[in-house]
Amino acid sequence: MRAVDRVGLEVAPGEIYALLGLNGAGKTTVMRMVLGMVRPAAGSVTVLGRGRGERSVWAEVGYLVEAASAYPELTVRENLEVARRLRSPAAVDDAVELLGLREHADRRARVLSRGNLQRLALARAVLHRPSLLVLDEPVNGLDPAGAVEVRALLERLAREHGTAVLLSSHILGEVARVATRIGVPHRGALLDEFATAAMPDRVRRRLELGTRDDDRAVRVLAAAGFAARRGPRALVLDEDRATDRPDDVAAALVLGGVPPTGLTVVREDLEAYFLRLVGAQAPERQEASGAR
Template sequence: MSVPVIDACGLTKRYREVTAVDDVSLRIAAGEIYALLGLNGAGKTTAIRMLLGMVKPTSGSVTVLGTAVRPGVHAMWSRVGYLVETPSAYPELTVVENLTVAARLRGLNGRGPVDDVMGMLGLTPYAGRRARTLSLGNAQRLGLAKALLHEPELLILDEPANGLDPAGVVEVRDLLLELNQKHGVTVVLSSHILTEVARLATRVGVIDQGRLVREIAADQLAEHVQQRLSVSVRDSAIAEDALLAAGFRAARIGGDHLALTDARSIGEPEAVVTALVRAGCPPYRVVVEQDDLETFFLRVVRS
């Protein structure tokens, strides 16, 4: 049996009367994209800090890349890239200068790695910009660039989409998928964005009030995240009858809004629209909606 990339056993962190992380155990295999999913304050960042040796556990142990995490042991960190909370940078240095310093600390020579990672993360146009003048999104990109400079085999990222606009979120998601699928990089990340985790992770650990309450494989996530087709019409009574006649069962959810939860409606919304148009009751809004994070959590935690 292969050695897990991360093996955490009984991780607990207490701050006086507050237990931030409570008896969390994780085994993450090479090649996974593992997401710690939780509400803000659930303990995700504290757990990641313990994985990286930034915070000493009150109890429990962590092994990363086959080496126990403890003071004075550094060999494995040359194979790990990380970004935790707010990305750090020298504020008066430019983007390229910050990355050059980080490259030298990693023992990398020449401009090649710096230029490559700037291109990868869309930072080339900002190469001469001082770090203190960057937007939150570009500061996050700079933090990710520093994490990727040395081509790590393990990436540990705390809220990597923080501060990014929708296009930036997609870029980072595609980048992580490419690193994982083409280069075999194992990715461990935390997030409170359910939709992104569903599109990215191969396995999800749900953390609530410091405890790991459930682990869910990606192909099982859909069973826990409910979807519905939301339809807005002028007359919900007429629309409901028309849909029933066409073989669709809709439920009124207040006012002139209907919800359809069967697989056919969600997979073929155009069939629902066609039925309504033919009945003389065309919808003015049709959208597939998904549980928000809070609803998902309530379902998972209580199940």
């Protein structure tokens, strides 16, 4: 069985590219191939315009793949000092401040909480201001405040330093907030790839409406050329004509003597779109616009 099958992607400088997929979709395998931890059976991987075999390229790469780790008997500051000596002359104090580790700087790694160990691993990954940053589930173990800090850090690195960021996650809300482009791997294949800004053009919309007489409303709408179906909470119209011009639907109902009691255009959120794409059951939690 192939873990990854014909996946092609490119991450540009200053871009935050997120691999969004279920567990076992192939996200970590792609990252391990980028980092040279796994050799692909076919195809090629280029890192910063160079082959993975060129040793010079790795001085410009930061990464955190799978579980965060550290030298357990060394303090946070000592762990970062080891990384500094190995990788670059970058300042350890800057990394400590950047990841909010000042109060833990002199504690041994083995006593850190899972979240602070994750912060330490992230600090080590960005210590040398890499040109490429590869992160597997970067907010794993962090509280909401920590997740916001990491998101701001990635945006800053991309914007101010032109860092290319490749990350993976199954947390859809985080991906939607931080990524500039999203790839959706599933069962080893890349199902879709799109700019986050283009998301509104890809999601489905529907018009939900409430009336005091749904049976009559369905007949009135059919006579006006609209196909309405019963949803779990209201009547639903899926066609673009209805979602683009809900006022036409309202006018038809008023003229037919069944004025609507509520009229809402509902748009899929990223989670619903993702689940539909991979063939899972999409929930009813979606974004609504319009008036009730």
